[in-house]
Amino acid sequence: MILDGERFVPVVVLDDPARAVPLAEALQRGGIRCAEITLRTPAGIDAIAALREVPDFTVGAGTVLEPDDVDRVFDAGARFVVSPGLADDVVERAQALGVEVIPGVATATEVQRAIRLGLDRLKLFPAGPLGGTAAIRALAGPFPGVRYLPSGGVTAANAAEYLASPHVFAVSGSWMATRELIAAGDFDAIARISREAVGGVAP
Numbered sequence: 001m002i003l004d005g006e007r008f009v010p011v012v013v014l015d016d017p018a019r020a021v022p023l024a025e026a027l028q029r030g031g032i033r034c035a036e037i038t039l040r041t042p043a044g045i046d047a048i049a050a051l052r053e054v055p056d057f058t059v060g061a062g063t064v065l066e067p068d069d070v071d072r073v074f075d076a077g078a079r080f081v082v083s084p085g086l087a088d089d090v091v092e093r094a095q096a097l098g099v100e101v102i103p104g105v106a107t108a109t110e111v112q113r114a115i116r117l118g119l120d121r122l123k124l125f126p127a128g129p130l131g132g133t134a135a136i137r138a139l140a141g142p143f144p145g146v147r148y149l150p151s152g153g154v155t156a157a158n159a160a161e162y163l164a165s166p167h168v169f170a171v172s173g174s175w176m177a178t179r180e181l182i183a184a185g186d187f188d189a190i191a192r193i194s195r196e197a198v199g200g201v202a203p
């Protein structure tokens, strides 16, 4: 899978696409080589297009809600697609284009449906309110083949606990590159927080 080897997936809300490349370079200085650029702002698509040119960096799209969004982010260069929830038509559009898709799930019913769609790597959202690692352990009973990307409430304080789970392939969240830090151009802080995150877990 495209994110194999990545343990941290920053969720990014960008207001200015010109910040995308310095952001990616800051993440790389911190040891993080990917990001999920959300479509929550109009800048998202241009930011994805800018990041496709950054060497050794894997750009994905987040908050992908409609099949048309999949086309837009694919054309811009996204190499993976993330949704907060599970929509069959979004998954099927990504599969038709051959782009990795990681939809969100929050219930056993959704996990079961995602498996039927041929998926075994799912976002768990919002992971904290759903019960964190306890929820992941419970889901692993009936669905041992699924691995999760927890997001929503993952922080510097609990990332290592999630990553210690054999059912978690990576964690995702906004704490490494907040909208405020990006808007302020504080790329040194982003690099430092990323380095601390990467340094806090076993390779």
Ligand SMILES: O=C[C@H](O)COP(=O)(O)O
Pocket: 011, 125, 151, 152, 153, 154, 172, 173, 174, 175
């Ligand atoms: O997955 C996307 C979430 O918005 C990230 O949540 P967070 O801000 O709690 O890290």
Ligand SMILES: CC(=O)C(=O)O
Pocket: 038, 062, 063, 064, 082, 083, 084, 085, 104, 123, 125, 151
């Ligand atoms: C929350 C989430 O998964 C997203 O915005 O894509």
